[in-house]
Amino acid sequence: MFTRYTVALAALLLVGAAPVSQAADKPTDPQIAHIAYTAGVLDIEAAKQAIKTSKNKEVVDFAKDMERDHEAVNKQALDLVKKLKVKPEDNATSQALTKAAKEERAKLAKLKGAAFDKAYIENEVAYHKQVDGALETLLIPSASNAELKSLLETGLKIFQGHEQHAEHVAGMLK
Amino acid sequence: MKAGALDQLAWLAMLALTFAAAPATAATIQVTIDRLVYSPASLQAKVGDTIEWVNKDVVAHTATVKGGWDVMIPPKSKGQVTLKTAGAVDYFCRFHPNMKGHLDVAP
Numbered sequence A: 001m002f003t004r005y006t007v008a009l010a011a012l013l014l015v016g017a018a019p020v021s022q023a024a025d026k027p028t029d030p031q032i033a034h035i036a037y038t039a040g041v042l043d044i045e046a047a048k049q050a051i052k053t054s055k056n057k058e059v060v061d062f063a064k065d066m067e068r069d070h071e072a073v074n075k076q077a078l079d080l081v082k083k084l085k086v087k088p089e090d091n092a093t094s095q096a097l098t099k100a101a102k103e104e105r106a107k108l109a110k111l112k113g114a115a116f117d118k119a120y121i122e123n124e125v126a127y128h129k130q131v132d133g134a135l136e137t138l139l140i141p142s143a144s145n146a147e148l149k150s151l152l153e154t155g156l157k158i159f160q161g162h163e164q165h166a167e168h169v170a171g172m173l174k
Numbered sequence B: 001m002k003a004g005a006l007d008q009l010a011w012l013a014m015l016a017l018t019f020a021a022a023p024a025t026a027a028t029i030q031v032t033i034d035r036l037v038y039s040p041a042s043l044q045a046k047v048g049d050t051i052e053w054v055n056k057d058v059v060a061h062t063a064t065v066k067g068g069w070d071v072m073i074p075p076k077s078k079g080q081v082t083l084k085t086a087g088a089v090d091y092f093c094r095f096h097p098n099m100k101g102h103l104d105v106a107p
């Protein structure tokens, strides 16, 4: 009974987070830690590209906020996995995220000025939405360690904040 | 008259006390930030009071009023504002606009 409910719920939730979760069944804690950490690293790399490329103060400030927050969250994540003696494990979801981010960076590298700013911020909105969806529907429910789950829950609130912040900046660029 | 002089003295003392006591009634009210939540999320204060945010998170936050004050609250640190105007204000975090707080400031 319980198992059937869980499977049904997972199937339902997977629909909402399609791009990220397609690649994975229920991930393990070492995989979840790897996915969350990778998601942060990728956004830091995107931020660095924006800081280097953009001339728009709002966009550069936003990118610096992303760099600072994701570095802080990832440091906390590293401290936690060390404490729990969990070794983050590479997996299909992390790889899919990395591949998509690499493609996006290449696309952005061809743009300049307002076109870059617009594309970067729009991608930030989409990216945070995607990661939030994965956290909410797959990673948090799958995490078995309570401390890892709690860190992911705080991470979700931070990322949701970033999504709204990105939407605000996107609105200003118009 | 002796009693009159004493009365006057008592009055003066009371006056002095009143003036001395006025600034002391301004309070410092703490708001804790833990996992992106201001608590208490809503509070009542008076003009002259100081609001102090204590940030327990590893990321920086702000307490920002649109068109008004903007307080930076670094990670594991504090930020303060002394209230200068009466009225109800909504504030939020510029970095994480999903964080919201409210103050009712009495004159």
Ligand SMILES: [Cu+2]
Binding pocket: A161, B036, B060, B061, B062, B093, B094, B095, B096, B099
């Ligand atoms: Cu914040």
